[in-house]
Amino acid sequence: MVSNHYKFFFILSIGFYYLIDKTEESIRPRYMETIEESLNDTSHVLSAVVEEKIKTNPNQRYQFKSLVENLFRNPFQNVRNRTFEAKIYSLLKTNADIQMYITDANGIVIFDSERFREGLDYSKYNDVYLTLRGKYGVRSSKMFETEKEGALFIASPIRFRNEIIGVLTVIKPKIGVIPFIEEAKAKFWRISLIVASSIAIVFSILAYISFRPIIRLSQYVTSLRNKDKKPFPKLGIKELNDLGKEVDQLVMELEGKKYVESYVQTLTHEIKSPLSSILASAELIETHPKETKRLTSTIEAEAKRIQNLIDQLLELSSLEGKNSLQLEDTVFLIPLIEEVLNRFAIELERKSLQVKRIFPNIPIQIKGNQNYLRMAIENILRNSIEFSNVNDTITIKLDLHENGMMNLSFMDQGHSIPDYALTKVTEKFFSLPRPSNLRKSSGLGLSIVKEILDLHQAQLHIWNVKPKGVEVSIRFQNF
Structure with missing residues (x-):
């Protein structure tokens, strides 16, 4: 397996050299x-x-x-x-x-x-x-x-x-013009050699750290497939240990195979766009040195976008795999909301946003999972901040109803949701462009919120308010 990876690295190196050589020819x-x-x-x-x-x-x-x-x-x-x-x-x-x-x-x-x-x-x-x-x-x-x-x-x-x-x-x-062309070619090759050397060093380190545990994991999976019971090997890497245990469970739960395949295909599809942007920006850095700062910012933003997508997709997968949730925590909602607001203090200050709190004078508590509820509130508040205009006010309201229901709502004064999108915003990978940069998010935030609220037997409602803005309401029964 290791030799195959080095063959792949050798082929990749040849392809990289061919790409660099052809790019260098295009400079003139x-x-x-x-x-x-x-x-x-x-x-x-x-x-x-x-x-x-x-x-x-x-x-x-x-x-x-x-x-x-x-x-x-x-x-x-x-x-x-x-x-x-x-x-x-x-x-x-x-x-x-x-x-x-x-x-x-x-x-x-x-x-x-x-x-x-x-x-x-x-x-x-x-x-x-x-x-x-x-x-x-x-x-x-x-x-x-x-x-x-x-x-x-x-x-x-x-x-x-x-x-x-x-x-x-x-x-x-x-x-x-020739001196400028020659200088550009020389600089291009210098940077290309640095990049190639960095890739080689990183690949060698990863090969040393990762390939041996991966071989052990591969052998263990093969033994599972052959129904040859062996103890789980010591891999030495926490992430691989976790991955191995998940694979172990996956093999035993064959009915989940198609479900996992679907997620892998979706993740691959969603990563294509930011990965293409990263590759294009990396190539443009060589030919447009004046744009280096903007292009590196694009690379960083797209890399964070991929990381966020993977994290959220894993979280959503975990939630969807649960048929029920033990609601054992006593969650005090007002302190929890204040905790989330403190986490977003910098973002709120950056856009000069005001937060209006309308809370009752009595403690409000529910039975639920505090970590998941915190995650749901964070996703909703993040959307409110991203779609709000500078100096807007975000209103957070918590009230009790006579019919024994409790309602928690978040209302912003930003951009309304188009009518066609109101029924789609909780669908996986559906996202609207952010007003600040016209870029879309992973489209998983509200899907995670819906899954969490379903596990808490709570209802999620989203609608536009006049003259502008959006209100997101959570209606709890279990309190």
């Missing part, structure tokens, strides 16, 4: 696409400047060459003579290397920021050829034979009264 085209997008905007801005100049004096169309000469010669001369120090990430840029030329409607260069193209026929070059025909003009080629990388040429039309009278091409030598 992604950079070039970014440069092209910026040059396209620049080209259109400059051509718009020429068009506006002609609009102010249409006669200048006939002095097109002198017009663009007057517009751009001095600015380009000025920028060529200008020096600066711009530290862009780890690289220092000291001069501007952007170029530009303009052709007339026949593709003849009438202005060149570098002067050597003026008078040449560029009508056959793609940037000019395509633009004159109303298409997107772009090409990548060498400006000189001695160049290795060449340049990117992005063109835009110059129009006068819906007629193309010229083409403005902006040029970016690739040699100015």
Whole structure:
């Protein structure tokens, strides 16, 4: 079994290397696409400047060459003579290397920021050829034979009264972009090696700690399947011991097999979305260093979402497996509510929420399971906080009815539940987006509440209140 896991690790390593290698190959085209997008905007801005100049004096169309000469010669001369120090990430840029030329409607260069193209026929070059025909003009080629990388040429039309009278091409030598690409590749590989090394170390530790107990557990399960009675092995890990005992019970209770399979399938389905988000964020960190903080926050949030989903699903599974519950605790509801409120003090303060308590002056007690009731109240209060607006008031009311019933209600002033969702909010995995971040929860909170209340022979009611907000009511009979 251990050798199979190492084979899996070896195959995973090859796949990881292939993924990293292909991602590294995509860095250059992604950079070039970014440069092209910026040059396209620049080209259109400059051509718009020429068009506006002609609009102010249409006669200048006939002095097109002198017009663009007057517009751009001095600015380009000025920028060529200008020096600066711009530290862009780890690289220092000291001069501007952007170029530009303009052709007339026949593709003849009438202005060149570098002067050597003026008078040449560029009508056959793609940037000019395509633009004159109303298409997107772009090409990548060498400006000189001695160049290795060449340049990117992005063109835009110059129009006068819906007629193309010229083409403005902006040029970016690739040699100015290459240092950024190489730096990005180097950083990408450094981070990839760190990640790969971390994965290898973690895998080795987990293999050492986990595989031997797992082998023992696997052998024990095999013996159960073969009806070969053996004592439960010492696994040395509490979680695996617990898991082994659950497996033992599962084998003896074959009728629960389909039930467990259903939960495994549901858990797998629900984890796919946050896991995909984690993987996507991890990949984007390498190519979008500016977004590292946001992406790592996304990874952390999605990991917590998976952990919360697993915890709640296990809790719900445990509750659904109970046909009845020994209601042996004497639960004083008011102190229990205050205890839960203290736990949520930070969340309440963060949103500046006020809690209005409407409690009777006498102690209220019921027979039940205090831990489960605390869990139910926590889930309800958490929903009230998450769907409340800043500075809202949450009202908690506890009252007795003449018919021997007792009612505990939580009312917020936040967002109402859509009509179609009122009958679904207690269903497993049904969730509405939170107003603060539009993200959904695990969809298990109210399902757990319903299971707990069913075990306490209590009723759960949820409805919208006017003008806005939701009221969740628990009606107890056993008090």
